[in-house]
């Protein structure tokens with residue numbers, strides 16, 4: 477975990493990279509939509525990409541650029557573009573880099589909204605294959621002559637399948653395919669996406685990086701591994717200067733400028749504050765999650781625990797190698813059959829019943845009836861999501877307060893005979 481950007485670099489990044497005016501340690505939140513030029517020729521040069529600068533804040537602002545510099549630093553990339561949300565980052569990346577007639581291979585375990593977005597692509601004549609990305613062989617079998625990209629998440633949610641990122645990276649490199657990783661679950665430095673030959677990494681900044689449930693954002697970072705000269709879809713007008721920037725230039729123009737899901741300057745500032753404590757929070761979160769997973773594994777009220785840190789997890793070893801022996805902050809549980817899942821959730825006091833993840837607070841959510849409700853029973857079965865599954869996004873609380881809360885909630889469901897209450901009829 478400490479092989480890349482450390483806490484010293486994180487807390488000083490804004491000051492050192494962005495050099496804010498007046499000796500400020502934060503880049504100011506600059507809300508100006510327009511930018512004045514003394515010389516019209518300079519305005520023209522910035523418009524034409526011949527000089528750096530800002531002309532209109534939908535396309536760029538100093539607040540967004542400062543955050544981009546910091547996010548690019550932590551990934552070791554060649555540049556970054558921030559967006560209003562994680563979904564805006566994903567959809568802008570796909571719409572600006574793929575064309576009708578293309579084929580894309582994606583994980584069959586995708587985050588629900590991302591899955592729904594890829595289903596929308598069918599209406600734009602982009603073919604999508606949903607594949608078991610825990611196996612690079614399965615990805616290889618799905619490649620066709622029109623395949624342009626492989627897209628997967630590092631750790632899927634809620635069942636925590638770990639993608640074969642190493643195998644898929646090599647495969648994409650060999651076949652000159654774009655390889656995009658959604659690393660929201662394992663933000664840098666947990667995952668070194670660049671070393672795994674990923675072309676692009678996309679992150680929801682709303683989750684661990686913002687970290688406090690008070691700001692939305694997304695980012696796409698180009699890791700410099702993909703040779704854009706081999707890509708047929710870069711428009712001639714975006715093939716300017718350094719080849720390494722072609723992909724991001726097209727993403728910035730088509731994805732950000734034309735589609736318009738711009739990150740607000742105030743949000744950029746809030747996310748930058750979150751970034752300062754990312755490592756600290758991630759360490760505490762991973763430690764708490766491991767402790768909770770072991771607690772659940774031992775507990776007779778729990779039928780199944782899904783967490784990559786457990787030796788019984790099918791991709792435990794791979795997760796250890798990929799994530800520097802940290803295993804993330806998401807775990808899921810199934811209670812034994814005679815405990816009512818909703819009664820358990822309702823009896824929790826410290827742990828909050830809410831959707832969202834990556835927060836400082838521990839959150840619990842019934843999955844099948846909420847975030848994966850739209851997917852229907854068949855897709856849920858393929859993803860390994862049972863009707864009684866509860867997802868837990870582990871926070872930074874003192875861990876015994878979490879285990880005490882779970883214990884009191886389960887005890888409250890035990891009836892006079894010492895047995896757990898029979899499940900109420902689930903509808």
Ligand SMILES: *Cc1c(COP(=O)(O)O)cnc(C)c1O
Pocket residue numbers: 561562563564587590629658660661680681682683692693694833
């Ligand atoms: C939340 C999430 C997203 C979407 O991010 P938003 O900022 O909520 O739009 C994308 N991918 C994963 C894995 C997520 O958890």
